Amino acid sequence: MKRLLLLLPVLMLAGCVTPPALTGAALQARWQERQQILDRIDRWDLQGRIAVRAGDRGWQAALRWKRDDGSQRLSLHGPVGAGTVIVEQDASGTRLRDSRGNDLRDSDASRLLQRVTGWRIPVDELRYWVRGLAAPGTRGQVRLDGRGRLESVSQDGWTVHFVSYGTFASLQLPEKIDMVHRPDDASDVELSLRLVVNEWNLNP
Secondary structure (H helix, E strand, O other): OHHHHHHHHHHHHHOOOOOOOOOHHHHHHHHHHHHHHHHOOOEEEEEEEEEEEEOOEEEEEEEEEEEEOOEEEEEEEOHHHOOEEEEEEEOOEEEEEEOOOOEEEEOOHHHHHHHHHOOOOOHHHHHHHOOOOOOOOOOOEEEEOOOOOEEEEEEOOEEEEEEEEEEEOOEEEEEEEEEEEOOOOOOOOOEEEEEEEEEEEEOO
C-alpha cells in the first residue's frame, strides 16, 4: 500500500489539466508506471451497469462487484428475467445463486454465468480490463492513448475498447468499456458487451 501511495501522483496528474500528448519513450514510461499502480489494486467495490448482446438477443443488468484479495462477489440485478444473480468466488471454488432457485457450483465463474445467461462473460479477463490493464498470460495487441492509458487491447478473441476514463479516488480508471468477441466459427454470432462504471470504492 505504501508503494501504491508513492506512485499515486502519476495518475493524479492525469486527472487535472490535460497535459500534452506523450509519444515514444515518454509514452511507454508512463504506461509502465500506470501498470505498476493499477496492478496493485486488488480490493474494490464497484457499481455500474453491464449490457450483453448477441445477434438480436441481449440483456442489461445493474452490476455490483466486490473484490477482496482472492475472493469476489458479483451481483447482477435483472439479467434475462433471472431477477438477481449472485456469483461468489474464493479459494474453494465458485457458487452462483439466482432468484429462480438455481444454486450452482463450478471452478469457473464464466462457465456458471453462461449456464444461467446463455453467454460466456470473461470474468477472469474482465478483472484486469476493468482496471485498464491487459489480462496476463496471453499475448495481446495493445494501443495506448496520448496519456499513457490503455486505449484498446485485442486478446483471447476479444477486442476491448476503453471508451472513456473517469477520476475515482484521484485515479484515472475506466468509466466505459466496449468488448466484442468475434468467433472463429462463422456460424456463431458476434458477442458484444458494454460495461459502464458509475462508482469505484478502492480498498473498502
